[in-house]
Each structure stands twice: as C-alpha cells, then as structure tokens.
Amino acid sequence: MTRSLSINVNGKVFGITADPDMPLLYALRDDLGLNNPHFGCGLGQCGACTVHLNGEPIRSCVTPVSAVGDGKIVTLAGLGTPDNPHPLQTAYVDEQVPQCGYCINGWIMTAAAFLRDKKNPGEDEIKQALQGLKCRCGTHLSILRAVKRAAATMG
Amino acid sequence: MGKMKNKIALSRRSFLRAGGALVISAGSPITLDTLLGIETAHAQGTKPPLTPDQLSSYIAVNADGTVSAYFGKMDMGQGLFVAIGQMVAEELDVPFGAVRVIMGDTANSVNQGGASGSTGIQLGGKQMRAAAAEARYVLVSMASAKLSIPTSELTVTDGVVHSTADPAKKVTYGELIGGRYFNVQLDWNKQIGNQLYATGKGQPKKPSEYKVVGKPIKREDIAPKVFCKEDFCTDVKVPGMIHGRMIRATIAGAVPVSVDESSIKDIPSAKVVWEKGFLGVVADKEWDAVQAAQRLKVTWSDAKPPFPDQAGLYQHIRNAPVRKREVEKQNGDVEEAFKTAARIIEAEYEWPFQSHASMGPGCALVEIKDGAVTVWTGSQKPHYVRDGVAATLGIPAEQVRAIWVPGPGSYGRNDAGDAAIDAAILAKAAGRPVRLQYMRDQGTGWDPKGPASIHRARAAVDSQGNVIAYDFLSKGFSRWDVETNESKPKDSLAGQLMGLPLQSEDAFGVPAESYEFVHKRMAWETIPPLLDRASPLRSAHLRDPVGPQIHFASESFIDEVAAALKLDPVEFRLRHVKDPRDAAVIKAAAEKSGWQSRSAPRRDQTGNKVSGRGIAYAQRNGTRVAIVAEVDIDRATGKVWARKFTVAHDCGQIINPDGLTHTIEGNIVQGISRTLWEEVTFDSGNVTTVDWITYPILDITETPERVDVVLINRPEIAPSGSGEPSIRAVAAAIANAIFDATGQRLRRVPFSPERVKAAMA
Numbered sequence: 052m053t054r055s056l057s058i059n060v061n062g063k064v065f066g067i068t069a070d071p072d073m074p075l076l077y078a079l080r081d082d083l084g085l086n087n088p089h090f091g092c093g094l095g096q097c098g099a100c101t102v103h104l105n106g107e108p109i110r111s112c113v114t115p116v117s118a119v120g121d122g123k124i125v126t127l128a129g130l131g132t133p134d135n136p137h138p139l140q141t142a143y144v145d146e147q148v149p150q151c152g153y154c155i156n157g158w159i160m161t162a163a164a165f166l167r168d169k170k171n172p173g174e175d176e177i178k179q180a181l182q183g184l185k186c187r188c189g190t191h192l193s194i195l196r197a198v199k200r201a202a203a204t205m206g
Numbered sequence: 207m208g209k210m211k212n213k214i215a216l217s218r219r220s221f222l223r224a225g226g227a228l229v230i231s232a233g234s235p236i237t238l239d240t241l242l243g244i245e246t247a248h249a250q251g252t253k254p255p256l257t258p259d260q261l262s263s264y265i266a267v268n269a270d271g272t273v274s275a276y277f278g279k280m281d282m283g284q285g286l287f288v289a290i291g292q293m294v295a296e297e298l299d300v301p302f303g304a305v306r307v308i309m310g311d312t313a314n315s316v317n318q319g320g321a322s323g324s325t326g327i328q329l330g331g332k333q334m335r336a337a338a339a340e341a342r343y344v345l346v347s348m349a350s351a352k353l354s355i356p357t358s359e360l361t362v363t364d365g366v367v368h369s370t371a372d373p374a375k376k377v378t379y380g381e382l383i384g385g386r387y388f389n390v391q392l393d394w395n396k397q398i399g400n401q402l403y404a405t406g407k408g409q410p411k412k413p414s415e416y417k418v419v420g421k422p423i424k425r426e427d428i429a430p431k432v433f434c435k436e437d438f439c440t441d442v443k444v445p446g447m448i449h450g451r452m453i454r455a456t457i458a459g460a461v462p463v464s465v466d467e468s469s470i471k472d473i474p475s476a477k478v479v480w481e482k483g484f485l486g487v488v489a490d491k492e493w494d495a496v497q498a499a500q501r502l503k504v505t506w507s508d509a510k511p512p513f514p515d516q517a518g519l520y521q522h523i524r525n526a527p528v529r530k531r532e533v534e535k536q537n538g539d540v541e542e543a544f545k546t547a548a549r550i551i552e553a554e555y556e557w558p559f560q561s562h563a564s565m566g567p568g569c570a571l572v573e574i575k576d577g578a579v580t581v582w583t584g585s586q587k588p589h590y591v592r593d594g595v596a597a598t599l600g601i602p603a604e605q606v607r608a609i610w611v612p613g614p615g616s617y618g619r620n621d622a623g624d625a626a627i628d629a630a631i632l633a634k635a636a637g638r639p640v641r642l643q644y645m646r647d648q649g650t651g652w653d654p655k656g657p658a659s660i661h662r663a664r665a666a667v668d669s670q671g672n673v674i675a676y677d678f679l680s681k682g683f684s685r686w687d688v689e690t691n692e693s694k695p696k697d698s699l700a701g702q703l704m705g706l707p708l709q710s711e712d713a714f715g716v717p718a719e720s721y722e723f724v725h726k727r728m729a730w731e732t733i734p735p736l737l738d739r740a741s742p743l744r745s746a747h748l749r750d751p752v753g754p755q756i757h758f759a760s761e762s763f764i765d766e767v768a769a770a771l772k773l774d775p776v777e778f779r780l781r782h783v784k785d786p787r788d789a790a791v792i793k794a795a796a797e798k799s800g801w802q803s804r805s806a807p808r809r810d811q812t813g814n815k816v817s818g819r820g821i822a823y824a825q826r827n828g829t830r831v832a833i834v835a836e837v838d839i840d841r842a843t844g845k846v847w848a849r850k851f852t853v854a855h856d857c858g859q860i861i862n863p864d865g866l867t868h869t870i871e872g873n874i875v876q877g878i879s880r881t882l883w884e885e886v887t888f889d890s891g892n893v894t895t896v897d898w899i900t901y902p903i904l905d906i907t908e909t910p911e912r913v914d915v916v917l918i919n920r921p922e923i924a925p926s927g928s929g930e931p932s933i934r935a936v937a938a939a940i941a942n943a944i945f946d947a948t949g950q951r952l953r954r955v956p957f958s959p960e961r962v963k964a965a966m967a
Contacts, residue, residue: 069493070493070497073493074493077491077492077493077496080441080492081491081492081493084443085434086434086437086438086441087434089438089440089565089566089614090440090566090567090643091565091566091614091646092646092897092898093496093645093646094646094897094898096646096897096898096899097565097898099565099566099614126434127432127434128433128434131433132433133429133433133435136432136433140432140433143428143432144428144429144432147285147424147425147428147864147868148428149283149428149431149432150282150283150284150615150868150872151282151283151564151565151612151613151614151615151616152283152427152428152431152438152612153438153565153566153613153614153615154565155431155432159432174911178906178907178909179907181906181907182905182906182907183905184906185565185898185903186565186906187563187564187565187615187617187876187903188283188565188615188872188876189871189872189873189874189875189876189877189878189879189904190868190871190872190875191875191904191906191909192871192875192909192910192913193868193871194906195906195909
C-alpha cells in the first residue's frame with residue numbers, strides 16, 4: 052500500500068506517494084527524475100546506486116524509502132556542480148576516469164565521505180575504503196589516481 | 207573579367223577532377239554559369255538519401271561553419287569519438303573543437319557495423335577519414351570556383367579556404383555550404399557494416415602533414431557524466447512511458463504452462479504479457495513492475511536441460527562430437543615430423559564460460575506511435591537493433607528508428623540486444639511506450655556467454671633441442687551460438703522463447719602470432735551447444751572473442767617449451783617470431799620492465815610471499831602487443847596479486863595516445879579479472895552465477911600498483927584496433943609469472959586462490 056512521504060534530496064524537500072518498502076533508488080530515479088544514481092544490482096553489491104544519507108554513503112537500491120525519514124539525501128548531482136565542483140568530480144575529469152561511467156556514483160560518493168573524514172590517506176587506505184565497489188570496464192587505475200589527486204587537493 | 211577567365215583556364219583541370227554530381231565533358235567551354243553550377247551541384251538544401259554512397263551521410267558543414275560527423279559506429283567508453291573527431295578535423299583542416307561526432311542514430315548515420323571487433327578506428331575511422339578528405343576536396347573545388355583561383359593555389363586553414371599567396375582572398379566552409387548538404391556521390395563498395403567503404407576523389411593527407419592526429423586530446427563526455435548532465439540509456443523517459451520486467455524460467459528450457467494473473471491483482475496497473483515462452487509484466491511504476499515480476503505465480507513446464515556437471519564441463523568438451531573442424535594454418539607435415547621427434551612436449555589448457563556481467567543489466571525503451579517505432583538502446587549495434595525490432599514486429603525496417611544512448615557497459619553481444627527486442631514486444635502488447643530493464647540475475651545469468659574451451663598443444667623437439675614441429679588445437683563451444691548482433695529474431699532470447707530454434711554457427715579461431723617452425727598446424731573444433739534454444743549458456747562475442755582463451759593456452763605453451771628447453775622465455779620467443787613488429791613489442795616490453803633473464807623458475811624464494819615475472823605476446827588484426835606481468839603469490843592463501851604490468855603496444859598509426867593508454871589499462875584490468883576470478887558456474891537446471899557474489903570480478907584492493915604502457919607509433923602504417931588486442935595476452939603473462947614464482951603451471955582459468963594453493967601443495 053502506498054503512502055505519502057517526504058524526502059529531503061539535495062537540499063530540497065519532495066513529497067511523493069509510494070510503497071514504504073520501495074527502495075529509495077526508485078524514488079530518486081522515477082519520482083524525482085534524477086538520472087544519477089543507477090540500478091546496478093538491486094542487492095547492495097556494486098555501489099552504482101550510492102547516495103549520501105546524512106553524509107554517509109548508503110546503497111539506495113536496498114534502503115527502503117521510508118527508512119530515510121527526515122534524513123538528508125545527497126546524490127552525485129548534489130555533491131557539486133560545474134561551477135562549484137567537488138574535488139573528486141574535478142579529479143575524475145582531469146584523470147579521464149570513466150569508460151562507460153555507469154559505476155561512478157559508488158566510487159565518487161564513497162570516496163567523498165572517506166576523504167572528508169580522512170586527510171592524506173595512503174594508497175592502501177584508499178583501496179580499503181573503496182573495497183567492494185564494482186567497475187566492470189576496469190578503470191581501477193584511473194579511479195585510484197583520481198582519488199589520490201582529490202585527496203591532495205582536499206589536504 | 208579577363209583576368210578571372212585566365213584563372214579559370216588555368217584551373218580547368220581541377221574543375222574536371224571535382225567529380226561529384228557535376229559532369230563536364232572534356233571539350234565543353236567553362237562559363238560563369240558552369241562555375242555557379244559547380245557550387246550548386248555540390249551543395250543542396252535538401253538532404254540526399256541516407257545511403258552509404260552519399261558524402262552527406264557522413265559529413266555536414268553547419269551554418270556556423272562547424273562540422274557534424276555522422277558515425278555509424280559508436281564509442282563504448284574508450285573515447286573513440288575523440289579519435290574520429292581528430293581524423294575528421296585533420297582531413298578537413300578545421301579545428302578539432304569544430305567537429306562534433308554524432309554516433310549511433312539510425313536516422314542520421316549509415317550502418318558501419320556498430321562497435322565491433324576493435325574496428326572503430328581501423329575500419330570506421332578509415333571511412334570517416336575518406337569521407338572527410340572528399341569533403342575537403344569538394345569544398346576546395348567550390349572555393350576555387352567562387353574565388354576564381356585554381357585549387358593548386360589554395361590553402362585551407364581552420365575551415366577557411368584562401369589563396370596561398372594572398373590570404374585576404376578567402377571563403378569559409380560555412381559560406382560555401384553551411385547549412386546545406388553535400389550532393390556528392392561516393393564510390394561505395396556495396397558493403398554495409400564493418401566492411402563498408404566509400405571513397406571520393408579527395409586523397410587523405412600524408413601522416414607527415416598531421417596537426418591533430420596523434421595529439422592526446424581529452425574526452426569531453428566525462429564532465430557531463432560526473433555532473434549528471436547526460437542521460438544513460440537507462441535514464442531516457444518519454445511521455446506515457448510505463449515499465450516492464452521479464453520473467454525467466456528457474457530451470458533453463460522450461461516454458462510457462464499457466465500464469466495466475468490474480469497473483470498480481472493487488473499491484474496497480476500491472477499486466478501480464480505472455481506469448482508462448484515469452485513472459486513479462488508491465489506496470490505504470492517501475493517498482494510495481496519489479497514487484498509484479500517477483501510475485502507473479504507461474505507454473506512452468508518440466509524441463510531438464512542437458513547440462514553436464516560443472517566439474518565435468520571439460521570432460522564434456524573432450525568427449526563431445528566435433529561438429530566442425532578447421533585447420534586455419536598449416537605448413538610442413540606435422541604428423542610425420544612428430545614421428546621423428548626425440549622429445550615431445552604436450553599440455554592441455556581449460557577456459558570456462560564467462561559473462562559480460564555489464565555494470566547494469568540490459569535496458570531499452572521502445573515507443574510505438576502512429577506506426578513508427580523508436581528504440582532507445584544501449585546495444586553497441588543500433589542499426590542491427592533496428593532490423594531486429596522490425597523483423598520481430600513484422601514491419602519494414604524503415605519504420606523503426608534505433609537511437610544508441612550509452613548503456614551500462616558493453617564488451618560485445620551482451621544482454622542489451624535482447625532487452626531491445628523484449629521491450630518492443632512489451633510495448634506492442636501494452637500499447638504504451640515501455641522501458642525495460644533486466645534484473646541483476648537476468649543480466650549475469652542470462653546474457654550470452656563467452657564460450658568454454660580446451661586447448662591442446664604439443665611440440666616436437668629433435669635431438670639437438672630444436673623445435674621441429676608445433677601443433678595447436680582448440681576444442682570448444684562455438685564462438686557464436688547467437689550472432690554478433692540482434693538483427694534476426696532467431697538470435698534473440700525472445701525469438702527463441704517464442705519457438706525459433708537456435709541456429710548455432712561454427713566458428714572459433716587460432717593463435718595470432720608469427721612463430722616460425724618448419725612444421726606447424728593450428729586448428730579448431732567446435733561442439734554442439736548444450737541446449738537447443740533460449741539457453742543461459744548460449745555463446746556470443748565477449749571482448750576479444752575467443753582471444754583470451756586461445757592465447758592463454760598458446761602463450762603458456764610457448765613458455766612451457768622454453769622451460770623444457772631451458773631457455774629464457776623472451777629469448778625463446780625472439781628466436782622464433784619472424785615478424786619484426788612482433789619482435790619489437792617483445793623487446794620493448796622486456797626492456798621497459800627490466801626483464802630478468804632466467805632459463806628456469808626462481809628457486810631463491812623461501813618466505814610466504816613469492817614473486818615472479820612472465821611474458822606473453824599476440825597479434826590481433828594488425829595490432830601487436832607484448833605484456834610482462836609481475837605477480838606476488840601468498841603461499842598460505844594461494845592468492846595472486848598481479849602487481850605490475852608492462853605493455854608494449856603497436857597498432858600502427860596512433861590517433862590519440864591518451865585514449866589509447868586508457869583503453870589498454872582497461873583491457874589489462876579486465877583481463878586480470880577474467881584470469882583470476884571469472885567463471886560462469888551452473889547446476890543441473892541453470893546458471894548459478896547470477897550476481898557479484900557468485901560472479902566476482904577484480905576488486906579495487908587487487909588493482910596492480912602499476913601498468914606501464916609503451917606505445918610504438920608507426921604513422922605510416924594504417925591504424926589497427928586497440929579495443930581488444932591487449933586483453934588476449936594477459937592470462938598467459940600471469941600464468942607464466944606464476945610459473946616463474948612457483949615452478950607450478952596453472953592450466954585452468956580462473957586462478958582462484960584454492961586452485962593456486964592446490965597447485966603449490
């Protein structure tokens with residue numbers, strides 16, 4: 052059964068009518084029309100749907116929309132803009148990271164939370180922080196270069 | 207006027223060479239009317255038909271002087287469109303930024319084969335280069351007429367045609383034709399797809415004249431992706447669109463016997479679409495479609511697919527009847543030579559089924575409106591999607607427009623093509639535009655697979671230790687049970703579920719190398735597919751089709767022979783390769799990696815971690831690649847870290863070294879993944895690798911610490927491909943490094959920790 056819910060996404064509050072058990076991903080993509088979190092597995096295994104909930108990366112494909120409450124959701128689109136980019140977005144462009152690019156939400160949103168909390172991480176720490184995320188095109192080397200580059204910028 | 211006439215007389219020959227639609231007989235006088243005719247004959251306001259023999263099918267100069275290049279192939283994320291833009295800009299003498307490459311829309315590009323066989327530059331670029339050269343030739347002819355200056359006295363700078371002597375005498379491309387269309391016929395070879403080639407009289411430049419080709423220009427599609435300004439295929443929406451999901455049988459080969467529609471009556475707007483073995487649902491909201499697909503009660507027919515035990519797969523291949531045998535390369539008399547051998551070295555290698563396992567499952571959107579069908583697809587071959595959707599719906603292809611929009615990764619004939627056909631059937635049944643995306647288990651479980659195979663190699667050695675004969679045989683499932691594209695219903699899951707039997711073709715391949723042995727034979731044998739239709743183990747092209755498996759075997763075996771003869775692997779290869787470009791990549795990789803010459807595996811390591819280095823090399827359709835892998839192995843766990851790679855790559859003329867390097871890196875990482883982790887498994891009923899837990903790929907924590915790429919540029923040699931060649935040598939380089947580290951030879955992929963540990967026990 053559907054019910055009315057409000058969710059706070061990228062600084063705006065949206066009212067939607069949805070099944071409370073529906074994963075947040077479908078609310079973001081279908082009800083709000085955001086094109087950035089992607090459906091990769093629906094199982095929380097790949098990261099393509101990653102968004103921030105109160106600053107922490109979550110897998111929106113396995114998070115019921117009702118579990119969000121009045122928490123603040125930020126998607127990749129809310130992380131930065133061309134005029135005011137997040138250092139990771141800049142680094143992704145500079146390092147020419149993605150091939151297909153379908154995986155980028157997982158890497159950037161996870162790395163953004165990690166780099167906010169951890170200054171000057173070592174390569175192994177970066178790898179550990181990103182463990183489990185998937186990239187099928189094999190852009191692993193570019194991803195690590197970009198995260199290191201962003202880490203240097205973020206000091 | 208007199209002066210002008212004089213100029214005209216001088217340049218008459220160039221007018222005569224101008225070609226195109228204009229015909230001037232050799233004796234006819236050149237008048238001003240004729241001159242004006244030259245311009246109008248080359249340009250017109252209405253677009254000529256979209257056929258491969260029209261220059262307008264490839265190149266247009268817009269009103270603002272920018273250039274649109276309509277490309278019938280498309281970029282799968284390696285930046286191909288940048289390279290194409292460079293080739294077009296180069297030939298037209300316009301700034302790179304003035305060219306926009308428009309890819310994969312059947313409404314404005316001809317069928318150049320889509321993404322296929324690493325031919326984006328090799329064949330697609332060749333055509334675009336020829337078209338751009340012809341466009342420049344025509345534009346200069348038009349300028350000559352307009353300026354009354356012979357073409358030989360004209361120069362083009364940044365899209366401005368001007369007198370070489372007096373640059374003030376000029377006309378821009380935009381002024382000449384901007385906003386109108388070329389009316390120029392090309393000499394077309396009557397092929398479509400990869401082999402399409404249509405040329406004019408304009409000759410491409412000499413490499414020594416290049417200003418844009420060869421430069422490391424960056425992709426401009428990254429920023430739109432990281433700022434979410436660009437839609438993927440999965441993001442496209444149209445008014446009135448509803449959502450579809452497919453329902454696949456739990457047991458392969460089963461078809462629905464009864465469907466209990468009441469089981470989803472509580473789900474708003476959910477409807478069943480059922481025709482023979484085809485079963486899907488549609489609903490207004492995506493989540494409702496997902497729920498309906500999960501909840502729908504279906505009774506399936508009894509089915510028992512003839513799948514062997516997973517553990518018995520390779521024995522099945524060994525014992526299976528040979529459907530086709532082909533000896534692709536043979537010299538000397540191999541059988542006789544083996545009879546004289548002082549020593550015979552033999553080995554057999556095994557490669558599993560592998561999945562595309564694209565980052566997201568296949569997706570397509572189909573809208574049927576007033577008899578016209580539009581398909582938004584992530585398939586790398588939209589022109590064939592158009593044909594397949596038309597055939598499935600029983601309408602002429604002209605009524606279907608397929609628009610490629612970047613999908614969630616594509617490395618061949620993955621599940622995107624099936625999604626387009628399924629979506630078309632759902633849309634027709636629903637009477638609404640339907641967006642379909644598969645679920646993860648359908649994407650990984652039911653995508654076409656790279657075929658499993660075994661490979662037997664043997665070498666005959668004489669009493670002096672010379673290799674006198676070499677015999678290599680692959681036996682496996684065909685490389686295509688379903689075609690490399692979705693143009694025919696028989697090659698789609700939907701077509702097969704509705705009754706069309708699998709029509710598996712027989713094809714495999716042989717090692718691509720230049721080892722010279724007096725007696726040499728390379729052959730393959732194919733065996734029948736396991737299931738006659740709609741099989742989750744049907745084979746189709748997966749990145750570098752059959753290349754990784756063949757070269758895993760052949761390049762492991764060359765190493766085995768070198769070891770048996772107590773020779774360093776690099777030295778042994780250099781002794782036998784006859785192609786100088788092959789020798790060059792082997793030398794370059796060895797040198798750059800700091801290759802340590804050894805004639806036997808290391809025996810100096812005693813700790814838990816052991817390290818080794820290995821080399822492998824291969825050709826692919828003109829490209830040569832040699833890879834040195836350096837690995838660390840944890841003896842306690844059997845875990846392999848493919849730590850460092852050195853890749854020497856020669857694909858002839860390099861268009862964009864930046865894109866090329868990224869492309870090679872992606873090949874290496876995906877190659878490591880397929881070597882260390884990837885294996886499709888199945889039980890007696892179905893494929894059991896259905897997600898990222900059951901079908902693991904290389905994790906970020908396992909990334910090599912370094913991949914050094916040595917690009918060998920040969921500007922005078924026509925460019926060959928780079929999208930696949932470097933993946934084929936990865937597995938053998940790793941296997942050979944493991945041998946160097948441990949003295950153990952791994953002959954079955956993937957090199958899972960269990961297998962590596964067992965090999966060392």
